[in-house]
Amino acid sequence: MQSNGARGPVRLILAAAAVVSLAASLTACSDDSSPSDAASQAASAASAASRAASAASRAASAATQAGDSLASATAEAGRKFDEFKNGADAKDEVKTDGSANADSDGRATVKVTASNPTSSARSYVVQVDFRDTGGNLLDTTVVTVDDVAANGSKDATARSNRGLTGDVDATVARAVRH
Template identity: 50%
Template sequence: MSVRGVRGAAAGLLVAILVLAGAGCSNNNTSPSNEASQAASAASSVASRAGEVIASATAKAQQELDRIKGGVNAKGDIALGSVTNDGGRKSVPVTATNHSGSQASYAVQIDFRDPGGNLLDVVVVTIDNVGNGKSGKGTARSNRDLSGDVTADVARAVRH
């Protein structure tokens, strides 16, 4: 999903919460329409910052993988375990099985998504010096706290 879609969903949710929390409450300085407008503005700001965080994480992952020269696509060498909660952040075990014929290292981009498929976070895990026919292990941990049901998938994997 695009960053715009993430912003829209977050803004809609925050507006609904703020409007429901303030229903029937008014003070002498603001009208209900003013409160709704202020809530929408605040929600848009929060959603914008969330979208910027995701865009930044995606760009950083892209740069990290692009630095690798002479690497080959190795998505088929990667297996993920189950996503778990790790102090508010989500983590997932990553296993790289080397079928290349010689020792290799891996850089793996993991995308964390909500049940609707919306991108929540992006991380890159490196697994170094995996022998031929052997498996190496790593852990992908989200950059920030993620709540609710979160899935992880391998977006890119490079063997080098």
């Protein structure tokens, strides 16, 4: 089964092959072109199709790598949350600034603030999702905010696992207090 990310490049390759075939048949039937002109035009069309197929292949490879990175990050987030069996749901106690900024490595960063409403110090494990403006999940990461004072708050920085481009929003997907 192909992923949605791979269908576009495959369709592009098939379309390029159809263009080459059509161009070759049209130039072969034309009365205005000599056989050498027809061969030259067909070779040019084949070269363009080859470049398109190569670009499509690179795009498909990049999409696969991005999907693999996201799957790995999501699995890692799940493992970190599995470590806290007796934690309390604290999603309402944690906020982000919303819009992520790029650091010097091109990775998205966002400030995370945990507000502890209890009467003793607590630590938080927070999953932050990075999404594009269309709501598509680009990356996810987990940040720990340790030793938040009783009835106090503390900041931490969540950083994406890889470089992200464009406008990126960051939201708290889940949070646990322990």
